[in-house]
Amino acid sequence: MMNKEFFKRLTDAHSWLGLIISAVLFVVFFAGSISLFRAEITQWSMQPHFSVSxxxxxxxxxxxxxxxxxxxxxxxxxxxxxxxxxxxxxxxxxxxxxxxxxxxxxxxxxxxxxTGEKIAEIDRFYLSDFIYYLHRDLNLPYGKYVVGFVSLFFFFALISGIFIHARKLIGSFFKYRSKDNTRSKLLDMHNVVGVMSLPFTLMYAISGLIFNLVIIYQIAFAIVLYKGDQQALLDDAGYxxxxxxxxxxxxxxxxxxxxxxxxxxxxxxxxxxxxxxxxxxxxxxxxxxxxxxxxxxxxxxxxxxxxxxxxxxxxxxxxxNTLVIGLHAISTLHFGNYAGFDLRILYFLLGMGVCALIVTGNLLWIEKRSRQRHQSLKTLKFVRNFTLWGSGGVVVATAVAFVCERLLPAGLANRETFMLYSFIATLLLTAIILIFNDNKKHFLGHLLTLTAGLLVFVIVLDWAMFAKSISLLWQQGIYGVIGTQIGLAIMAIIFALSGHKLTDENVNKTEEEYDSTLDKATSTN
Amino acid sequence: MWSKSIAAIIGGCLVSISVMLNLNYLLPLTVDSRLFIGLLTAFPLWVTTMIYCYASKSGWQAWQRCGAILLVSVSLNSFFLLT
Known part of the structure; x- marks a missing residue:
């Protein structure tokens, strides 16, 4: 059954479906990885504004x-x-x-x-919730079901990826051709990250599906097994x-x-x-x-x-009740809150790895299609822009939201709305600039460098606005604010290095020369 | 691709629901355990059917494959429901 045709069809489906879901999947994993530190980000947002009695x-x-x-x-x-x-x-x-x-x-x-005093309205400090809702339902009506179906295709991409890569799973596990052409590097990175993060990604795909699409089976069970008695089903489910x-x-x-x-x-x-x-x-x-x-x-x-x-x-x-206990275990696994802070760091790194998996998957698709003469240039351009917008645009928009969260006064009416608008406006602006930019690789590099700059700016703002308050919190043993700043600083360094790599003329020139030599050799043969 | 996708999504969903219902009748466990096992196996079943559909040469073949599984599984569903 598993002949050459089987692998070809599966590879086609893997790349097309992967491409279609990539932007939403990137948002879900990027926002989800940040949301692992939701409590810390909430504390970073609100705590410097108020004292602790x-x-x-x-x-x-x-x-x-x-x-x-x-x-x-x-x-x-x-x-x-x-x-x-x-x-x-x-x-x-x-x-x-x-x-x-x-x-x-x-x-x-x-x-x-x-004191029992009301300190502030919770909704005023919306940043961490906003990022979490972006992960959960894209902050959209019925977004839960969109994320559910994206999880379904993600699950399919994982399983089809196993089939496609199975023959080389062991032999190529440590293979990374850093000196070869761009395609080999991207493919190796895609495969290595995909294989190493597999238990984690499978867990996320299944738990995401259970959270978002369980309604399908609930309806089916209620109609067929419980003859329409929804309450009887809920009773058996321990609700x-x-x-x-x-x-x-x-x-x-x-x-x-x-x-x-x-x-x-x-x-x-x-x-x-x-x-x-x-x-x-x-x-x-x-x-x-x-x-x-x-x-x-x-x-x-x-x-x-x-x-x-x-x-x-x-x-x-x-x-x-097995269902209640089982669902609690799945939820705990999903949110990574069954062990310490170090586990959440591991989850974060794996989550970011999946973001890289998504971007490399798209770049592979673009790279492969750009070598095919019959491929429409418009499609290629659209996919390239969409990939960049869905990844770089979301990253920089999140950094802008952090800046707004810090700059806006705590007492400002509709404070959360301004933060939300800043995110949307940045996404729109990125999309517009992207259309008029020819060098996409450089553009992504500049976006990442800008993100790094914004994150450093957030830390500078923190100390410029709340130096006394932050020092006092540290003395009181409240480390969430400085801890978040350390996290932002590390992310700024990673983004700055990635941005530099993408905009470095020498690195790009060497890669382009190598690719062009390989192209010539391929066309001669 | 689109015709295979429709078969994979709708056919896969129906197959997983039907097989899950059969599991619910067949497993000698308490009702809460059966519901949990059903929930855990439902999505992998759906995706397995999707693999089967996308590996087909056309949308029509994907529907034929889903239809064959559904025929067997729905027959079992009917048997359990009527007996």
Missing amino acids: QGDPLPLSEILASAIKGVPFDAKEHLSVRMPEEHMPYYRVYVDVEHQPDEEDHLAFFIDPV EEVIVEWLDEAWQQPKIDSLMQQTTEKYGSTPTFIRIYNYGDESAVIEFFGAGKNSLIDKYEIAYQVKDETVLFTKDLDNP
């Missing part, structure tokens, strides 16, 4: 009372709290508010754990929904803090997320979510009736 933290009940003060809280909905963690010294509370159909249904605040009826009677001495303590002792770890239904009413229910010691599979969810502390339901390793 010293002292004993207030109990949860007081934080909740403070959260709803002065806002049109809709008590018949939820009140949710994310607890302070390593890179976030504040509570993050999400208050459902009374609203008109076209208005926002909730408000979100940072709350100081010592519990809290439904409580509003009694309109004020609660009497709710023991929220005691329930919090009880849950922490039961599982040996503080809950990370808390949600209250019907806050203030006798019918109130509180739900705690957290992760146990063995964090790859060990998570818990427990709901109590507040008035008498009875447990409504529990989901943990003592009451296992």
Whole structure:
């Protein structure tokens, strides 16, 4: 079955589909790799604007009372709290508010754990969330499904790549022809990165598909196996929904803090997320979510009736549901948060490796097609521009978003919108300049050099605007801001070196001479 | 390429759903385990069918191949549903 024709058809499909999905896939992997440090970037964004109070933290009940003060809280909905963690010294509370159909249904605040004061609105510091949403759904309506289908084709590209490369998998594993022509170098880089990152990319392809396209199987199962009873399927899948009826009677001495303590002792770890239904009413229910010691599979969810502390339901390793545990394990693997910081560095390097895999794959396609006489020049030009725009354009736009995030005052109305516009405007500007630029390799080099410059500018701005605050944070043992700066500096060096390599006349001249000699030799033969 | 792609996407999806339903009937496990295994195997099944489709010489052959698998698998689905 696996004859020459089989490999040819598969190679064709691999290169065409790879090309079609490349720009979106690059965005997903680039934004996803940065999002591994989402907590650090959030802290870098907001922390220098605010001080960190010293002292004993207030109990949860007081934080909740403070959260709803002065806002049109809709008590018949939820009140949710994310607890302070390593890179976030504040509570993050999400208050459902009374609203008109076209208005926002909730408000979100940072709350100081010592004073109980509302520090700022969470949405003002949107950069890390924006990059994460870019990874998750491209910040577009129905983008989740677009990313899902791109993941499907990515999975196909991986499996077809294994078939194509299988015969040379072992023999050519350490092959890298650094002194040969451009095509050989690109091909070796594409193969080596592809093979080395395979377990990682397979995990990402499957988990991405499960997150984004599970709805297809959910619908099929609900219709065929459960005869349309969606709730029965959700019950079997371990999904519990809290439904409580509003009694309109004020609660009497709710023991929220005691329930919090009880849950922490039961599982040996503080809950990370808390949600209250019907806050203030006798019918109130509180739900705690957290992760146990063995964090790859060990998570818990427990709901109590507040008035008498009875447990409504529990989901943990003592009451296992394979689907819930399995999905939690897949999610933990995907986000790389089951081990330390070093694991996230490894994930980041692999993610950037996949970005290189995508770009080299496209360059290989362009290189191969440009040697074919019947290939349309317009198609080649479009693919070349699209590849450059999808990679270099996104990289430089992200750096501009970092500059805006730092420059914009914390109190500015619609601060997040300005940051968003800066990203889109940079992408548009890159596309326009790209059309009028003939030397694409140099252009990419200049984009990377510009990105390096912007990242250095961000660090300079940090110290020019917040030197005192950053030093104080360091003294208080809060290293997230300087840590992010170190990350930005390393990325600036990498981009500067890559930019220099692409714009270096001597390197390019040698490669071009070599390629032209090879072309002549090929045409003579 | 486009005709093969349509067969790979739609045919692959239908094949994976049908085989997954059969697995759900055949595996002697608890319902939550069956759902999880089904979810894990569904996408690799879809992609395997896609490989089979793209390796075909034409879109028509890709549909024939999908159709043959679907015929067997859907027959099994019907058997399980009706018995």
